[in-house]
Amino acid sequence: MQETYEPKILGFLCNWCAYAGADLAGVSRFQYPPTLRVIRTMCSGRVDPLYVVEGLKKGYDGVFVFG
Amino acid sequence: MPVVEQLLDLAGVGKERLQLCWVSAAEGQLFANYVTELSDLIGQLGPFQPDNFKLELAAVETVLKSTRIRWLMGMDRQITEQENVYHEKMDSEAYQAMVKQAVAQEYEKGLILEALTDGPQSVREIAGKTGVPVYTVSLRLNDLERAGQAQFHKFEGTTAKFVLLAA
Numbered sequence: 001m002q003e004t005y006e007p008k009i010l011g012f013l014c015n016w017c018a019y020a021g022a023d024l025a026g027v028s029r030f031q032y033p034p035t036l037r038v039i040r041t042m043c044s045g046r047v048d049p050l051y052v053v054e055g056l057k058k059g060y061d062g063v064f065v066f067g
Numbered sequence: 068m069p070v071v072e073q074l075l076d077l078a079g080v081g082k083e084r085l086q087l088c089w090v091s092a093a094e095g096q097l098f099a100n101y102v103t104e105l106s107d108l109i110g111q112l113g114p115f116q117p118d119n120f121k122l123e124l125a126a127v128e129t130v131l132k133s134t135r136i137r138w139l140m141g142m143d144r145q146i147t148e149q150e151n152v153y154h155e156k157m158d159s160e161a162y163q164a165m166v167k168q169a170v171a172q173e174y175e176k177g178l179i180l181e182a183l184t185d186g187p188q189s190v191r192e193i194a195g196k197t198g199v200p201v202y203t204v205s206l207r208l209n210d211l212e213r214a215g216q217a218q219f220h221k222f223e224g225t226t227a228k229f230v231l232l233a234a
Contacts, residue, residue, distance in 0.1 A: 005110065005113070005114065006110070007106060007109040007110045007112075007114070009105075009106060009109055011102075016092065017089070017090060017091050017092055018088075018089075018090040018092075018098060020092030021090040021091060021092050021093070021094050021095055021097070021098040022090075022095070022098050023095075024092065024093065024094075024095030024098075025095035025096065025098045025099045026095075027095070028095050028096070030095055030096055030098075030099035031099065031103075032098070032099040032100075032102040032103050032106075033102060033103055033106045035102070035106040035109075035110075036102055036106070044087075048131075049070070049071045049131045049140075050128060050131050050132065052071060052085055053124055053127050053128050053131060054128075056080065056084065056115065056117060056120075056124060057117050057124050057128075058117070059115070059117050060115070061084065061109050061112070061113075061114055061115045062083075062084045062085070062086065062105070062108075062109035062112075062115070063084065063085050063086075064085075064086045064087075064088070064101075064102075064105060065085075065086070065087045065088075066087075066088055066089075066090050066098070066101070067087070067088075067089050067090070
């Protein structure tokens, strides 16, 4: 049972850094788990701490900020 | 970041559920590694039940919206590396301790405000609901009264009941 559980994670990705990095990861076919739901932000500094709380309230198991 | 981590720990959510990593546009492999590694970490923590943390999350939200914390956020370099208008410079450790204390106090206030949304309550009832000690509740209620956010309502027998004050 424990192995079938898949966490639901919210990801804020900076348009200029991590979003392009994620794109590259896709293009280069690097394997990573499908647990991350991505929101593109224009800068990771744009992410208000309130967004994090909102994400948790909506039932995400974790919130990642990639800059 | 330290503020939000502290709040998540106070709320019992655990700071591990929030992660911040730096990935440049050229580091696709690094990104994939981070996602794999951190997904495993969250997987080990297990599913998060927001319904069990309603009171706590609402309090965290109140804190993050509060003027006091919004003023303090991101001011560390301004205050510890430069000077204020009186040419005073604050020690980094002292500043962090001050912010930590402010966050803890605001969090207690947030909990009290959230508990009071259910109608008039006594100090003891609030303490029971929030897990904040009785004496601390009455201290924070005092602050809230002065800030115009809560008010003494009426006596029920000999116990004083408090209500929220509409902003």
